[in-house]
Amino acid sequence: HNHIDHATPEKVKRAIEAGDTHARLTDYEVYETYAKAGGYAALLKLREDGDWEAVQSQMLEAGLRGLGGAGFPSGKKWGFVRANPGPRYLAVNGDEGEPGTFKDRWYLERTPHLFLEGMLIAAWAVEAERVFLYMRDEYPAVLEILRREIATLETAGIVTPGYVELRRGAGAYICGEESAMIESIEGKRGLPRHRPPYVAQVGVFGQPTLVHNIETLHWVARICREGPQVLNATEKNGRTGLRSYSVSGRVAKPGMYLLPAGSTITDIIDAAGGMAEGHRFKAYQPGGPSSGLLPASMNDVPLDFDTLQPHGSFIGSAAVVVLSDHDSARAAALNMLRFFEDESCGQCTPCRVGCEKAVKLMQADQWDQGLLEELSTAMVDASICGLGQAAPNPIRLVMKHFPEEI
Ligand code: NAI
Known part of the structure; x- marks a missing residue:
């Protein structure tokens, strides 16, 4: 990056x-x-x-x-x-x-x-x-x-x-x-x-x-x-409009797909030619690392503004990255936090120190979930901007949906 x-x-x-x-x-x-x-x-x-x-x-x-x-x-x-x-x-x-x-x-x-x-x-x-x-x-x-x-x-x-x-x-x-x-x-x-x-x-x-x-x-x-x-003429799954999904990861044809705003991950993978050969759908990042990771079982949610908030995520800029059975959700989340650690501007402590501590905690054999949750709350509550406020999303979503990996 x-x-x-x-x-x-x-x-x-x-x-x-x-x-x-x-x-x-x-x-x-x-x-x-x-x-x-x-x-x-x-x-x-x-x-x-x-x-x-x-x-x-x-x-x-x-x-x-x-x-x-x-x-x-x-x-x-x-x-x-x-x-x-x-x-x-x-x-x-x-x-x-x-x-x-x-x-x-x-x-x-x-x-x-x-x-x-x-x-x-x-x-x-x-x-x-x-x-x-x-x-x-x-x-x-x-x-x-x-x-x-x-x-x-x-x-x-x-x-x-x-x-x-x-x-x-x-x-x-x-x-x-x-x-x-x-x-x-x-x-x-x-x-x-x-x-x-x-x-x-x-x-x-x-x-x-x-x-x-x-x-x-x-x-x-x-x-x-x-x-x-x-x-406003396009409607799907109760949502109106169009979304430009940037699709990458384990799909046959990565690229930009303009689809109805009510599209689900299933529709998006279909548009991108299905999964890449030899890969089984496991998880997806719906809108950039700040949106975290969702499991394949959540394949019926329209990927639009407002629809993912109840799930602790959001669509953001619609950067969809598809992961397969060849990928580790834990490793993906760690990679995301390393990115935030690297890109934190350092101005506020919750984000600067929070990202660094999160990376250390996520490198342990077993995640200390209580401490990671406490750290996440401090980052969300006290960071100045969206970077630090959203950085804990991958941590929380992996703890929720992929507990067997951590
Ligand atoms: P925000 O919701 O706080 O603000 C959105 C816009 O509305 C801003 O221009 C803000 O000034 C304006 N606004 C909000 N409330 C207002 C009010 N009461 N009065 C006047 N103006 C108001 O969101 P933010 O922090 O600007 O953006 C977060 C989003 O950025 C996330 O959804 C994330 O996905 C996305 N993002 C996109 C990236 C990209 O490369 N496209 C990179 C990183 C994050």
């Missing part, structure tokens, strides 16, 4: 020339193709005579929720930000760091302009004076695509030069936490801030800031172009 490729333009150019597949530019939809098919007409029309509240209603009607993983209603955020006097900013969170998550990359490497148009519509909706686009450095091809296409938008007169500022992250998981990202944008070390105040009130350089994830903005453009039914 710590692959850091400081993607300066020169370095990316050299990597692309050298045929580095990681840096390879995909055959993405360029500005001319997108604009010819009606792209940017929605944005230009809104800028001319649009009513932001009408667009906000469309977002609410579509049921669009924050697809970084928290699922906060996107339209509502616009209202929170607008309630505060300007100057206001838009900060786009492209720090897709959750292990197993690659949907934002998938969209950016194929249809970057749907995202860019959505970004400019959201910026228009809150009258943002500037846009900070924070993109992880581990996606060199994406950075190059964005550099090229933002320059094209400037030439085409869709944005004024400098309005959108592309910022590179430097490989820290914590910089995807919105307030740590804002600190990083301001040029400081990425340490999460206390809430309240929310970033909608006090964000970049102390100003009201709208923070959206890449995929959320992709859907903002699609809702404006195709109407709220692009999301």
